């Protein structure tokens with residue numbers, strides 16, 4: 001246990017996580033770590049427990065057993081908004097945006113944890129609160145430029161096509177300038193061109209901003225291309241863990257994907 | 264213009280201003296409903312409670328004096344001559360914020376993820392509790408409330424409108440109560456401030472975010488509980504404004520809590536999740552009620568204002584259940 005804490009290149013570690021819903025075991029004794037600055041892929045067949053794992057990390061689900069270490073510290077049971085303040089941002093498999101709000105407002109809301117003016121200052125508006133708004137607005141505009149979504153700045157995101165919504169959701173997560181970014185199938189349901197764009201963005205975020213990324217993805221080509229290490233889940237259990245090459249040649253993994261079909 | 268036509272305009276104007284009151288109460292409902300999916304039955308009682316507290320502060324009443332006198336055989340009623348209007352209003356706002364915090368702490372916090380119907384019943388309980396508490400703290404007698412808003416007919420408006428009538432008619436001018444005019448001005452100001460706040464501040468955006476999607480709001484670091492306290496506080500302040508308006512006009516009395524019932528048809532018209540809907544719905548009910556009474560009332564023996572709003576709401580329920588502007592009503596109620 002001690003040696004892990006000393007290793008300061010590990011950003012997040014989950015240890016022996018078990019999570020069940022009634023009789024369904026979504027995760028069983030799963031452990032892995034995420035190193036600072038890497039792109040870590042989480043893969044596995046449908047229902048393997050990938051999203052559940054992100055929900056555990058992000059505080060939506062609370063595992064019955066196991067520990068979560070973040071930045072070398074054992075984390076207590078936390079609510080999602082507290083986890084966000086720690087520096088963990090995420091996107092969702094089925095997109096959770098503020099549909100009635102504009103792209104700009106969605107991204108500004110993404111900066112919530114970065115803004116500190118109190119309620120009273122906000123009501124006065126002039127002064128600190130206004131300065132803060134302008135400053136954060138600038139940061140948001142940078143992200144908008146980065147993701148090339150200038151043309152939809154004022155559009156209510158509920159009206160945007162699916163691919164664009166995925167991009168805005170990424171933007172909102174980026175706006176928090178978090179240490180760890182959890183992406184749940186950011187490319188699912190996209191056409192080839194959109195997928196390539198999204199891949200580019202993920203890599204750029206990782207390289208330019210040095211953000212650590214954990215990514216769930218079904219497209220093996222994408223996974224092999226952009227990730228440093230891959231963890232494979234199947235039926236809630238960890239099946240394999242290693243470099244993309246190691247994982248690709250792992251017999252158990254090949255079985256899980258090609259062998260017995262899951263339901 | 265003929266006197267008849269001018270009469271109609273007068274009725275419409277008065278209806279609009281009566282509608283402002285309905286709009287305000289409905290606004291309080293919508294704010295809470297959007298943020299937490301709770302239909303807050305206590306909104307009307309909150310207006311009553313706020314008005315009672317305001318009068319209590321203003322006149323220097325000792326809270327719970329009946330209880331204290333009963334228990335200790337004392338004879339205290341007032342601690343002093345009362346206080347300045349502004350200070351009394353600010354103190355009442357503080358009380359409403361404390362109340363919001365207590366509601367979150369003692370009720371909502373323990374009921375997250377409950378069925379909407381359970382939450383609704385909790386607010387019914389809350390309504391009865393507050394009514395009793397208001398009674399116990401400030402007494403059950405009808406109180407006059409005067410915060411210095413001018414009232415009475417506007418002579419200026421009467422003079423102006425008298426000149427509008429065509430040659431050869433007798434016309435005395437329109438009657439408009441100054442109190443209504445000021446009340447409307449205050450309501451417009453309140454809504455404008457709320458709108459600006461929600462559009463251009465961090466917390467305002469957080470309020471909209473929570474109203475839009477709880478899961479997403481949590482993910483960006485917004486604490487639902489903090490937002491609920493803020494929303495209930497705002498609803499409390501809106502209730503105070505409604506309470507002041509109503510109380511200045513008809514005295515502060517327990518029938519004020521029944522205004523909540525009038526808000527129901529307003530919400531059915533405007534939709535439970537739309538703030539513009541609440542405002543426009545309130546105005547439509549206000550005008551509709553007065554016009555109906557003016558035109559149809561005499562034919563059916565009057566007193567149509569008691570039921571018009573509900574019948575109108577019934578028609579809406581049959582033909583446009585989501586209201587004029589509402590969305591997602593079926594999923595959430």
Ligand SMILES: Nc1ncnc2c1ncn2[C@@H]1O[C@H](COP(=O)(O)OP(=O)(O)OP(=O)(O)O)[C@@H](O)[C@H]1O
Pocket residue numbers: 021024025026044045046047048049050051052053093
């Ligand atoms: N909130 C929940 N309540 C009950 N069961 C759940 C819940 N969330 C997940 N599960 C169950 O846990 C298991 C793992 O689901 P999870 O969504 O984590 O899989 P996944 O790997 O993300 O699959 P997919 O590739 O389809 O997204 C499934 O059997 C699922 O039904």
Ligand SMILES: [Mg+2]
Pocket residue numbers: 050051052093184
């Ligand atoms: Mg999933």
